[in-house]
Amino acid sequence: MQGKDGEQLTLDLDNIPKHIAIIMDGNGRWAKKRGLPRVAGHRAGMKTVKEITRAADDIGVKALTLYAFSTENWKRPKDEVEYLMRLPQEYLLTELKELIEQNVQVRMLGNKDQLPDYTIKAVLEAQEKTKNNTGLILNFALNYGSRDEMLHAIRCIADEVKKGNLDVEGITEKAMERHLFTVGLPDPDLLIRTSGEVRLSNFMLWQLAYSELYFSEVYWPDFNRDEFYKAIYEYQHRNRRYGGV
Numbered sequence: 711m712q713g714k715d716g717e718q719l720t721l722d723l724d725n726i727p728k729h730i731a732i733i734m735d736g737n738g739r740w741a742k743k744r745g746l747p748r749v750a751g752h753r754a755g756m757k758t759v760k761e762i763t764r765a766a767d768d769i770g771v772k773a774l775t776l777y778a779f780s781t782e783n784w785k786r787p788k789d790e791v792e793y794l795m796r797l798p799q800e801y802l803l804t805e806l807k808e809l810i811e812q813n814v815q816v817r818m819l820g821n822k823d824q825l826p827d828y829t830i831k832a833v834l835e836a837q838e839k840t841k842n843n844t845g846l847i848l849n850f851a852l853n854y855g856s857r858d859e860m861l862h863a864i865r866c867i868a869d870e871v872k873k874g875n876l877d878v879e880g881i882t883e884k885a886m887e888r889h890l891f892t893v894g895l896p897d898p899d900l901l902i903r904t905s906g907e908v909r910l911s912n913f914m915l916w917q918l919a920y921s922e923l924y925f926s927e928v929y930w931p932d933f934n935r936d937e938f939y940k941a942i943y944e945y946q947h948r949n950r951r952y953g954g955v
């Protein structure tokens with residue numbers, strides 16, 4: 711991979727982030743620039759999902775979490791919402807075989823309740839068929855909102871306290887993490903957001919507390935293996951202090 715000035719950049723394979731989270735942004739603008747409907751951007755974005763999943767797996771990333779649909783995305787036009795809801799089914803129809811061969815484990819985080827049957831069916835089938843795989847964990851955030859996730863966790867904890875199963879002193883970070891959708895996963899080491907937007911948009915607010923943040927100007931459909939490895943290269947040159955010195 712090449713840097714801005716054409717110099718050769720090499721990744722340190724002993725310092726690969728274990729968990730990478732990505733806000734895949736810029737599909738709509740990518741399409742608009744080409745005079746295409748917004749959904750054409752989402753279709754192109756699906757190809758990038760394939761490429762980045764392979765790129766992550768190739769260098770030994772343990773978990774990749776992709777923000778595919780937020781709790782706020784329901785406000786989009788009905789046709790676009792329907793299109794986005796069909797994508798997991800379409801993606802898994804063509805990719806599941808290869809994901810199984812690649813030893814990838816598919817998971818989902820988010821609120822399943824409002825998702826259409828065809829979306830949830832596709833995701834559950836992929837989860838079931840890959841549950842014993844031990845390679846990359848590919849986590850789709852679907853109907854996901856961090857505040858929603860935290861409220862859910864707080865309600866579960868309140869219920870445990872009410873039933874007398876937990877003391878108030880037992881409300882610790884660990885207790886909270888037991889009830890987040892990411893239970894069992896390490897926090898992301900690196901968050902990538904594409905398309906030049908510089909915000910978190912209600913994504914993994916608890917889990918990103920100490921993550922390195924990387925913002926790329928590239929629209930998601932144009933994001934590729936090289937851009938992804940550039941983000942990891944930059945991560946490897948950051949000094950993570952976790953509040954220490």
Ligand code: FPP
Nearest residue numbers: 734735736737738739755756778797798801
């Ligand atoms: C943000 O771009 C993107 C989304 C809301 C959807 C992301 C979905 C994909 C990349 C495809 C998902 C694929 C699978 C397999 C589930 P935007 O539409 O907000 O772009 P804009 O900011 O340029 O309008």
